[in-house]
Every structure is written in structure tokens, then in C-alpha cells.
Amino acid sequence: MPAVSYPHRDPIFGLDLFFEGIKLLKVGKFLSRAQQRYELVNNGVNTYTQLVLGDRVIVTREPENIKTVLAAKFRDFEFSHRRKDSCAPILGRGIFTTDGxxxxxxxxxxxxxxxxxxxxxxxxxxxxxxxxxxxxxxxxxxxxxxxxxxxxxxxxxxxxxxxxxxxxxxxxxxxxxxxxxxxxxxxxxxxxxxxxxxxxxxxxxxxxxxxxxxxxxxxxxxxxxxxxxxxxxxxxxxxxxxxxxxxxxxxxxxxxxxxxxxxxxxxxxxxxxxxxxxxxxxxxxxxxxxxxxxxxxxxxxxxxxxxxxxxxxxxxxxxxxxxxxxxxxLYPVVPMNSRTAVTDTVLPVGGGPVGKSPIFIKSGTQIIYQVWAMHRRKDFYGEDAEVFRPERWETLRPGWQYLPFNxxxxxxxxxxxxxxxxxxxxxxxxxxxxxxxxxxxxxxxxxxxxxxxxxxxxxxxxxxx
Ligand code: HEM
Structure with missing residues (x-):
């Protein structure tokens, strides 16, 4: 089942979000806005699709999906070519720019x-x-x-x-x-x-x-x-x-x-x-x-x-x-990250109208995972998820819902x-x-x-x- 789509004003290239993103970066509100978008898209789903300069990408703050990309189906995903291309002139071919x-x-x-x-x-x-x-x-x-x-x-x-x-x-x-x-x-x-x-x-x-x-x-x-x-x-x-x-x-x-x-x-x-x-x-x-x-x-x-x-x-x-x-x-140093599917594959949740079904992922699709938005989910961290409260760690033992180090x-x-x-x-x-x-x-x-x-x-x- 496909995931719900972000309601773009420009349904071909998604330029509405592209220009909004540039403005938000300037005023320092990109991440907080990205978090709110989950509420805008069909009332609080944790995975949706959007357009990035004409390419349809998956956006998620769902631990099960992130775990699938980074661990369970590790070989189905690689760094995006954008990342490799942009890093290569400086970093050459080191741990940060290679796969496989x-x-x-x-x-x-x-x-x-x-x-x-x-x-x-x-x-x-x-x-x-x-x-x-x-x-x-x-x-x-x-x-x-x-x-x-x-x-x-x-x-x-x-x-x-x-x-x-x-x-x-x-x-x-x-x-x-x-x-x-x-x-x-x-x-x-x-x-x-x-x-x-x-x-x-x-x-x-x-x-x-x-x-x-x-x-x-x-x-x-x-x-x-x-x-x-x-x-x-x-x-x-x-x-x-x-x-x-x-x-x-x-x-x-x-x-x-x-x-x-x-x-x-x-x-x-x-x-x-x-x-x-x-x-x-x-x-x-x-x-x-x-x-x-x-x-x-x-x-x-x-x-x-x-x-x-x-x-x-x-x-x-x-x-x-x-x-x-x-x-x-509250302030994950790498607040969002991405991988690209290198084969046709499946993510376990996020498909269908309420986001509970598996999603088919075509080879070449980019998955953007948003750690900032995941770390502020109230269903994981409670009503005070936005508050700095170190004492919560006395009892908290999070799994994939806490991912500052990938x-x-x-x-x-x-x-x-x-x-x-x-x-x-x-x-x-x-x-x-x-x-x-x-x-x-x-x-x-x-x-x-x-x-x-x-x-x-x-x-x-x-x-x-
Ligand atoms: C608070 C500090 C740090 C945070 C939050 C952090 C977070 C991360 C994250 C999220 C990744 C995954 C990036 C990706 O795969 O896209 C990563 C990878 C990596 N980090 Fe850190 N990091 C921190 C400090 C450091 C330090 C101090 C070093 C080395 C001295 C380091 C070395 C690396 C290396 C080499 C990788 C690549 C691992 C691989 O691809 O196999 N990091 N880090």
C-alpha cells in the first residue's frame, strides 16, 4: 500500500515545500516545521511521501521503518548519490562516502x-x-x-x-x-x-x-x-x-x-x-x-x-x-538523514490511509528519516516530550525510538x-x-x-x- 502524500500546492515538482524549506532554514525553524508536518498530513501519520524537486521520497519518524533501513534490510539501502557527490571532492573515498x-x-x-x-x-x-x-x-x-x-x-x-x-x-x-x-x-x-x-x-x-x-x-x-x-x-x-x-x-x-x-x-x-x-x-x-x-x-x-x-x-x-x-x-546533532533503496523492497509500516500497512519501495526511492521529530513524539516520551527533563532517563530504556548515534x-x-x-x-x-x-x-x-x-x-x- 502507498503511504499518504503531502498535500502539495505544486503537485509536479513540489516547489512549494522547496521554497518553504529555504525560508525556514534562514529563520532557523526547519526542524520544528518538519515535525509539525506530521500533524498536517492526515492527522498524525508517522510516514508520508513528498516531492523533492520532482522526485517522490518517503519521509518517516517511525522506528520500525528506520530500523528496517539501517539494520534489518541494511543491504537494500545505500547513501544517496547526492551525499556521495557532494562529499567526494573533500572526503575522497573514506568511511563516510562509500558503501558495500x-x-x-x-x-x-x-x-x-x-x-x-x-x-x-x-x-x-x-x-x-x-x-x-x-x-x-x-x-x-x-x-x-x-x-x-x-x-x-x-x-x-x-x-x-x-x-x-x-x-x-x-x-x-x-x-x-x-x-x-x-x-x-x-x-x-x-x-x-x-x-x-x-x-x-x-x-x-x-x-x-x-x-x-x-x-x-x-x-x-x-x-x-x-x-x-x-x-x-x-x-x-x-x-x-x-x-x-x-x-x-x-x-x-x-x-x-x-x-x-x-x-x-x-x-x-x-x-x-x-x-x-x-x-x-x-x-x-x-x-x-x-x-x-x-x-x-x-x-x-x-x-x-x-x-x-x-x-x-x-x-x-x-x-x-x-x-x-x-x-x-531534544537536539539530535544529526537531526535528519537519508538512504536510497538500491533494490525493490518493503518498509513494514506507514502504508494505507491510517499508516499501518507495509509500503512497497521502488529501487531508487529516497527515504528521509527525521530523528528530531521522532525524539519529540509524545506517544514515546509523554506529554512533556518537548521539555528538558533528565530525570526521565531514570526509567527510560528506549530502543530504536532514540537514535542520536544512528x-x-x-x-x-x-x-x-x-x-x-x-x-x-x-x-x-x-x-x-x-x-x-x-x-x-x-x-x-x-x-x-x-x-x-x-x-x-x-x-x-x-x-x-
Ligand atoms: C555527539 C557526538 C556525535 C554524534 C551525535 C554522532 C552521530 C553520528 C551519526 C548519526 C552517524 C551516522 C551517519 C550516517 O550514517 O549517515 C555517525 C557516523 C559516524 N561517526 Fe559519529 N557522532 C558523534 C561524534 C563522533 C566522533 C567524536 C567521531 C570520531 C572521532 C565520530 C565518527 C563517526 C564515523 C567515522 C561515522 C561513520 C560510521 C560508518 O559509516 O560506518 N562521531 N555519527
């Missing part, structure tokens, strides 16, 4: 290094969190924490991946090159996200800043990859020059080519940087508006005194974990890294400051690129402890 056997090889190459990387080694987080905290004004004047979080996650991710940090939070010469790298990365990924949405239409206009950015980013990474491979050639098989864990040194021990290592490193950097910064930004955006949550969280952290937390201590702080879960529920074989490989960095940074901030005040009276606005961030930033004043 090639992706399997990437995953097998990267996973063991991730599994080994973090055990007990939190030094990289300490180094960069302390630099970030030193930059926060102690006289209560306004600071944008989101900007600092983006600097922090770039510095720590590059340190962990290349063995050398961009050091944008630091001082000295290297900082300027790091800053340029950061600027190029932000610009090229924003272009990548636009191209992913509108396809080849965006590529019609030449964009020198984009081309220059890609060149700079590739040269920047190439330098570290070549240096490590040269060390390997000199020392034989082992390249572990550093006492700390360096991801690149582990990759270099495989027989992968220079280009392959570069593509994988850049993919991980992109996957890991904005995402963790966005989680921290949304959590602290909320803490600035919820003194009750802030105080409860501080009281959990304070028994550490000034001491840095260990990996186990972070994991044991239950209220902290609930707050991270809740921030990812699920199935392509589940996020950096989940542990991200939650540890976000937890660590939050603890260090709570030890250093006892109160926080929002300096932004406006209501929440989304900023949607490849990932979600806070549209107005996180402008706050902090009181030292």
Missing part, C-alpha cells in the same frame, strides 16, 4: 584503532579543556560558549588524529595556520551541505573560496600523513613515536596508501568535530536557562573537588549521563569518544564556575549545516566558583 565492500574495508580498518584509543587516556581532553576554560572571562562578561566548543573539539580531534593539534585555543604561530584550517573546514562543509540538499544545481556557480579551501585542507593533512609514513619507512614497521595515542600512527601501520589514510582521517575529523561541539553547545544552552538542572549537576560533580575525572568516574555520574542523553534527544552496522564509531569528551568538558566547567546566566533573550533558533548547532550561539556570563 569498500565501506566494510574502511570500517574494519578504523574500528580496532577506535576500540583501543581511549582506555584511560584522557590527557588530550585535559590539555584542551584547560586552555578553553582559561579563555572564559572571570568578570562575568559575555562569552559565546558555542564558539569555544568548536575550537575545543577541533583542537582535541586534530591532536588525537594527527598527533599535533590545530591549537586554535592556544597562542603562537601554529595557531594562525590552525585558524585558517578551521575557517576553510567550516566554509567547505557548509557548501557540502548545500550541495547535498540541492544536488548539482549548486555546482553551476564557480566558487573559488571552496576550491581554495579544499586545496588548503588536503595539503594540511597531507603534511602529517607524509611525515608519519616517512617515519615508518625509516623505522620499519613501527611508527609509534609518541607516548600518547595517535590515530594516524595506528593507521600508518596498516598497508593503506597515503591517499586512503588521508581520506579516512578527514572523514573522522569531519564526523567528530562539529558533532561533539554541538552536543556541548546544546547542553550548555539549556543549563544557562535551567538553574535547577545546573545545581543538581554541580552537586554530583563537586565531590571530585578540583581533581580531573577518570573515565570510570565520568561513566558513573548518572545525572551527567542523563543530561547528555536528554540534550541528544543504529545498525553504520552506528557511529566515535560515540564513546564523544560522550567522554562532552562529559569531561562539562565536569571541568562545573568545577570552575558555579553559576551561569543567559545573555540571549531570543527563543531557540536552529542552525542547520551537515549537523545542527545553536543559531544564536550560546551567549552567557559565568561566575567563577
Amino acid at each position: 565492500k569498500e565501506w566494510e574495508a574502511s570500517r574494519a580498518l578504523l574500528r580496532p584503532s577506535f576500540a583501543r584509543s581511549l582506555v584511560g587516556d584522557l590527557e588530550v581532553f585535559e590539555t584542551h579543556a584547560s586552555k578553553m576554560i582559561a579563555r572564559i572571562p572571570r568578570d562575568g562578561s559575555t562569552v559565546d560558549l558555542q564558539e569555544l566548543f568548536f575550537m575545543l573539539t577541533l583542537d582535541s580531534a586534530t591532536d588525537f588524529l594527527f598527533g599535533q593539534s590545530t591549537n586554535v585555543l592556544g597562542t603562537g604561530e601554529a595557531r594562525h595556520r590552525g585558524k585558517r584550517f578551521a575557517e576553510h573546514l567550516s566554509y567547505t562543509t557548509s557548501v557540502m551541505s548545500i550541495r547535498g540538499r540541492v544536488g548539482k544545481l549548486a555546482a553551476i556557480l564557480p566558487d573559488q573560496e571552496y576550491e581554495d579551501g579544499i586545496k588548503f585542507i588536503h595539503e594540511y593533512i597531507q603534511y602529517y600523513v607524509r611525515r608519519t609514513l616517512e617515519q615508518k619507512a625509516k623505522r620499519g614497521k613501527s611508527v609509534q613515536a609518541s607516548s600518547k595515542y595517535v590515530f594516524l600512527e595506528h593507521l600508518a601501520m596498516s598497508e593503506s596508501s597515503e591517499k586512503k589514510i588521508q581520506d579516512e582521517l578527514l572523514s573522522i575529523l569531519l564526523a567528530g568535530r562539529d558533532t561533539t561541539a554541538s552536543l556541548l553547545a546544546h547542553l550548555w544552552y539549556t543549563l544557562a536557562r535551567r538553574p535547577d538542572v545546573l545545581q543538581k549537576l554541580r552537586s554530583e560533580v563537586l565531590h571530585l573537588g578540583d581533581r580531573a575525572p577518570s573515565f570510570e568516574q565520568i561513566k558513573e555520574m548518572r545525572y551527567l549521563q542523563y543530561c547528555l542523553n536528554e540534550a541528544l534527544r 543504529g545498525g552496522p553504520r552506528i557511529c564509531i566515535g560515540q564513546k569518544f564523544a560522550l567522554t569528551e562532552a562529559g569531561y568538558t562539562t565536569i571541568r566547567l562545573l568545577q570552575a564556575f558555579k553559576a551561569i546566566e543567559s545573555r540571549d533573550p531570543e527563543e531557540y533558533k536552529e542552525s542547520l549545516s551537515l549537523t545542527l548547532s545553536v543559531g544564536n550561539g550560546v551567549k552567557v556570563g559565568l561566575t567563577p566558583a
Whole structure:
């Protein structure tokens, strides 16, 4: 049975939704509107079809369907060509841009290094969190924490991946090159996200800043990859020059080519940087508006005194974990995503007038799954689904209705890294400051690129402890 259709004003190309989408992106209301659309389409179905520039796509916030796409019928679906085409100029052929056997090889190459990387080694987080905290004004004047979080996650991710940090939070010469790298990365990924949405239409206009950015980013990474491979050639098989864990040194021990290592490193950097910064930004955006949550969280952290937390201590702080879960529920960093069917197949629910029958999916159909809208469903999270209430996690054990890190074989490989960095940074901030005040009276606005961030930033004043 087909799913119900969105009642377009333009039933051929769906340009009504296309232009509405552009306006909504500008005012930061794209996701909240996408959530309301489920109510508009036939009174609350959770799967419907709509037109995207003339192509009929399936839109869903139904866990059973998402589970089918990402896990049960994993092989029936791949990334959309739009995504691959838009990412390829920057990311080449790494874990983020490949499917099938090639992706399997990437995953097998990267996973063991991730599994080994973090055990007990939190030094990289300490180094960069302390630099970030030193930059926060102690006289209560306004600071944008989101900007600092983006600097922090770039510095720590590059340190962990290349063995050398961009050091944008630091001082000295290297900082300027790091800053340029950061600027190029932000610009090229924003272009990548636009191209992913509108396809080849965006590529019609030449964009020198984009081309220059890609060149700079590739040269920047190439330098570290070549240096490590040269060390390997000199020392034989082992390249572990550093006492700390360096991801690149582990990759270099495989027989992968220079280009392959570069593509994988850049993919991980992109996957890991904005995402963790966005989680921290949304959590602290909320803490600035919820003194009750802030105080409860501080009281959990304070028994550490000034001491840095260990990996186990972070994991044991239950209220902290609930707050991270809740921030990812209300503000999932990847709020919508998609896959394309590569064969004729079936989704289990969403067809027919009340959305309960299976839906036939023709090969080539795109499935857009909306995690933001799913995470705010009242039938899963109750009448207060829109409220930040960490205590709900005392009893909540969601399955596929909670999906901040994706699920199935392509589940996020950096989940542990991200939650540890976000937890660590939050603890260090709570030890250093006892109160926080929002300096932004406006209501929440989304900023949607490849990932979600806070549209107005996180402008706050902090009181030292
Ligand atoms: C709060 C932080 C993070 C969130 C919410 C998050 C979320 C996600 C999501 C939703 C995906 C699936 C994307 C897709 O298949 O379309 C993903 C994949 C991935 N993530 Fe994360 N991520 C986070 C942090 C990180 C970090 C810190 C790293 C690495 C240091 C990382 C590395 C990756 C990689 C390599 C993939 C691709 C996995 C594959 O395709 O097999 N992520 N992440």
C-alpha cells in the first residue's frame, strides 16, 4: 500500500515545500516545521511521501521503518548519490562516502584503532579543556560558549588524529595556520551541505573560496600523513613515536596508501568535530536557562573537588549521563538523514490511509528519516516530550525510538569518544564556575549545516566558583 502524500500546492515538482524549506532554514525553524508536518498530513501519520524537486521520497519518524533501513534490510539501502557527490571532492573515498565492500574495508580498518584509543587516556581532553576554560572571562562578561566548543573539539580531534593539534585555543604561530584550517573546514562543509540538499544545481556557480579551501585542507593533512609514513619507512614497521595515542600512527601501520589514510582521517575529523561541539553547545544552552538542572549537576560533580575525572568516574555520574542523553534527544546533532533503496523492497509500516500497512519501495526511492521529530513524539516520551527533563532517563530504556548515534552496522564509531569528551568538558566547567546566566533573550533558533548547532550561539556570563 502507498503511504499518504503531502498535500502539495505544486503537485509536479513540489516547489512549494522547496521554497518553504529555504525560508525556514534562514529563520532557523526547519526542524520544528518538519515535525509539525506530521500533524498536517492526515492527522498524525508517522510516514508520508513528498516531492523533492520532482522526485517522490518517503519521509518517516517511525522506528520500525528506520530500523528496517539501517539494520534489518541494511543491504537494500545505500547513501544517496547526492551525499556521495557532494562529499567526494573533500572526503575522497573514506568511511563516510562509500558503501558495500569498500565501506566494510574502511570500517574494519578504523574500528580496532577506535576500540583501543581511549582506555584511560584522557590527557588530550585535559590539555584542551584547560586552555578553553582559561579563555572564559572571570568578570562575568559575555562569552559565546558555542564558539569555544568548536575550537575545543577541533583542537582535541586534530591532536588525537594527527598527533599535533590545530591549537586554535592556544597562542603562537601554529595557531594562525590552525585558524585558517578551521575557517576553510567550516566554509567547505557548509557548501557540502548545500550541495547535498540541492544536488548539482549548486555546482553551476564557480566558487573559488571552496576550491581554495579544499586545496588548503588536503595539503594540511597531507603534511602529517607524509611525515608519519616517512617515519615508518625509516623505522620499519613501527611508527609509534609518541607516548600518547595517535590515530594516524595506528593507521600508518596498516598497508593503506597515503591517499586512503588521508581520506579516512578527514572523514573522522569531519564526523567528530562539529558533532561533539554541538552536543556541548546544546547542553550548555539549556543549563544557562535551567538553574535547577545546573545545581543538581554541580552537586554530583563537586565531590571530585578540583581533581580531573577518570573515565570510570565520568561513566558513573548518572545525572551527567542523563543530561547528555536528554540534550541528544531534544537536539539530535544529526537531526535528519537519508538512504536510497538500491533494490525493490518493503518498509513494514506507514502504508494505507491510517499508516499501518507495509509500503512497497521502488529501487531508487529516497527515504528521509527525521530523528528530531521522532525524539519529540509524545506517544514515546509523554506529554512533556518537548521539555528538558533528565530525570526521565531514570526509567527510560528506549530502543530504536532514540537514535542520536544512528543504529545498525553504520552506528557511529566515535560515540564513546564523544560522550567522554562532552562529559569531561562539562565536569571541568562545573568545577570552575558555579553559576551561569543567559545573555540571549531570543527563543531557540536552529542552525542547520551537515549537523545542527545553536543559531544564536550560546551567549552567557559565568561566575567563577
Ligand atoms: C555527539 C557526538 C556525535 C554524534 C551525535 C554522532 C552521530 C553520528 C551519526 C548519526 C552517524 C551516522 C551517519 C550516517 O550514517 O549517515 C555517525 C557516523 C559516524 N561517526 Fe559519529 N557522532 C558523534 C561524534 C563522533 C566522533 C567524536 C567521531 C570520531 C572521532 C565520530 C565518527 C563517526 C564515523 C567515522 C561515522 C561513520 C560510521 C560508518 O559509516 O560506518 N562521531 N555519527
